[in-house]
Amino acid sequence: MKKIILFLVCFYLSILSNSAIALVEVDITRGNLDPLPIAVSPLYVEPGSKEIQNEGKIIKNIGEEISKVIEINFRRSGLFNPLKKDSFVQNPDIAHIKPRFEDWRLIKAQALVTGKVSISEDKLRAEFRLWDVVASKEMIALAFSTTPDNWRRVAHIISDKIYQRLTGETGYFDTRIIYVSETGKKTQRYKKLAIMDQDGANVKYLTLGNELVLTPRFSPKNQLVTYLSYFRNLPRVYLLDIETGVQEVVGDFPGMTFAPRFSPDGKKIIMSFAQDGNSDIYTMNLETRVVERITDHTSIDTSPSYSPDGKYICFNSDRSGLQQIYVMRSDGSNVKRITFGKGLYGTPVWSPRGDLIAFTKVHKGKFYIGVMRADGSGERLLTENFYQEAPSWSPNGRVLIFYRETKTNSQGEGFSAKLWSIDLTGYNERLIETETDGSDPSWSSLLSK
Amino acid sequence: MLKELLTIRETHMSFSGSFKKLLLIFLAGVVLSACATQKKSTGQMQGDVYTGNDTVEYLASGVRDRVFFATNKSTLTTASRDVLRKQAAWMRAKGKSLSFTIEGHADERGTREYNLALGERRANAVKDYLMTYGISGSRLSVISYGKERPVNSGSNPLAWSQNRRSVTVKTN
Numbered sequence: 026m027k028k029i030i031l032f033l034v035c036f037y038l039s040i041l042s043n044s045a046i047a048l049v050e051v052d053i054t055r056g057n058l059d060p061l062p063i064a065v066s067p068l069y070v071e072p073g074s075k076e077i078q079n080e081g082k083i084i085k086n087i088g089e090e091i092s093k094v095i096e097i098n099f100r101r102s103g104l105f106n107p108l109k110k111d112s113f114v115q116n117p118d119i120a121h122i123k124p125r126f127e128d129w130r131l132i133k134a135q136a137l138v139t140g141k142v143s144i145s146e147d148k149l150r151a152e153f154r155l156w157d158v159v160a161s162k163e164m165i166a167l168a169f170s171t172t173p174d175n176w177r178r179v180a181h182i183i184s185d186k187i188y189q190r191l192t193g194e195t196g197y198f199d200t201r202i203i204y205v206s207e208t209g210k211k212t213q214r215y216k217k218l219a220i221m222d223q224d225g226a227n228v229k230y231l232t233l234g235n236e237l238v239l240t241p242r243f244s245p246k247n248q249l250v251t252y253l254s255y256f257r258n259l260p261r262v263y264l265l266d267i268e269t270g271v272q273e274v275v276g277d278f279p280g281m282t283f284a285p286r287f288s289p290d291g292k293k294i295i296m297s298f299a300q301d302g303n304s305d306i307y308t309m310n311l312e313t314r315v316v317e318r319i320t321d322h323t324s325i326d327t328s329p330s331y332s333p334d335g336k337y338i339c340f341n342s343d344r345s346g347l348q349q350i351y352v353m354r355s356d357g358s359n360v361k362r363i364t365f366g367k368g369l370y371g372t373p374v375w376s377p378r379g380d381l382i383a384f385t386k387v388h389k390g391k392f393y394i395g396v397m398r399a400d401g402s403g404e405r406l407l408t409e410n411f412y413q414e415a416p417s418w419s420p421n422g423r424v425l426i427f428y429r430e431t432k433t434n435s436q437g438e439g440f441s442a443k444l445w446s447i448d449l450t451g452y453n454e455r456l457i458e459t460e461t462d463g464s465d466p467s468w469s470s471l472l473s474k
Numbered sequence: 475m476l477k478e479l480l481t482i483r484e485t486h487m488s489f490s491g492s493f494k495k496l497l498l499i500f501l502a503g504v505v506l507s508a509c510a511t512q513k514k515s516t517g518q519m520q521g522d523v524y525t526g527n528d529t530v531e532y533l534a535s536g537v538r539d540r541v542f543f544a545t546n547k548s549t550l551t552t553a554s555r556d557v558l559r560k561q562a563a564w565m566r567a568k569g570k571s572l573s574f575t576i577e578g579h580a581d582e583r584g585t586r587e588y589n590l591a592l593g594e595r596r597a598n599a600v601k602d603y604l605m606t607y608g609i610s611g612s613r614l615s616v617i618s619y620g621k622e623r624p625v626n627s628g629s630n631p632l633a634w635s636q637n638r639r640s641v642t643v644k645t646n
Contacts, residue, residue, distance in 0.1 A: 302598030
């Protein structure tokens, strides 16, 4: 992967932080059944701009393509309703200088995005403005420079800035998802590591499918991934640098290691090690290579996940007889069971905001994705299905991505595995389109911070 | 009660051939009575443990290659122990040059990571049992596939019971 440097320039500061009469804002703490009508004008392409190619095809109008990527982000967020472009009356270049707000009010837009893009040999420069149509005011204006092949990231960064301005929270559009790509029949699946942009674009396969791979997870530092590989029929946790392609086994364990995740500082990997029929939780420090045993119990202890401050670990264990969620201090002390509801609980994942734990619940033959507070109170089930598991948080803690498998028919046919996302509110459940079937998704941090 | 006592004796003692035969008959009786009193039999399943012959392969004539488990359990049923004693006898007869991998598997009704651990636990339950019948641990390696390698692609209780299994595979 190429190193990406984005220059962020605030070039228009006249109305900065004038929020006294800011009328347009989006509440994301509840299910949003009334998404904000927003007009995303195509970015004006400066004359003389160089053409750029996408997968061998010349992009006719890069300004329009960027605006489309922004619109898809907004629609998928469930918080915005991007208006149809054929109702726009003002030309992109004029609108970017000074919108005629009455025209935009006429089509019921409450917010307007305008912009301008120019491309020279090796540089793409884009600027945008967000306008409050109701109050007839500019809300933000920013400009970016990058290489032309990064044009989709420009669209994602613009989306993030607008999301942040209108919701008050950081966005999650300039991110990637690593997952397991699946092909083949259910009894003989071929699995590869795959990485894509959060909106499904730019898919790349990182392994060839020669060996089974499972449960990839991003480092909070982004360029590292930890996952389980059955290379040479020895299931072990691996570390992969997605920029260099270099990979290595994590630790030197005489048996299966699995269920890896990074510590919040990216310095340790926490995982399970199975020996003689018993799985316990271990950590390995990636710098010092020191291995520490965190749990020591005859039960299955697995699926560990750190709290964002690194002080606690949640995990699942069947020490009570059935699979339940526990929380302990990061040194393994003070183990407390936090789930007492009906059914089994697994795959706990601590929210990046620290307040919630997402989990999979199995009860009466149904699988649920839910969230609860870190002490186990306030359980809320977001979605129910035949089979679904493995939630992963968006970096802002507002969206969960997970995978779902279908029930096969009486002939055992019709199996599929797909990635889905749902808002923390329980609304806005969406399929994430992938070229192949997919499972075990893990969401990266924001690429540009 | 009697069944439990037998289980304990079985795993801690090695028996002479004739005593074992006696014990087998005895165990068969226990199975029958257990069947009649507590577990409902549904053709190919007892409780939710698979008891049929579909999917089963043979290491040698009369030596089944796999045993089946109840949901979320790794305990060996009396029928499983019977299969494993036959495996052990065959392994002893074949000599020390042969080694084996014991694959542990789970059904699709659990989370992936827990199932990996469960498959490992099941494979080790089999390994331990074979070792009590004189098979050296150095000849037996274990691998868990969790829910990754179902033998039956169905999404129904019978398919799941066939997938909750441990399979002994000859490795050389």
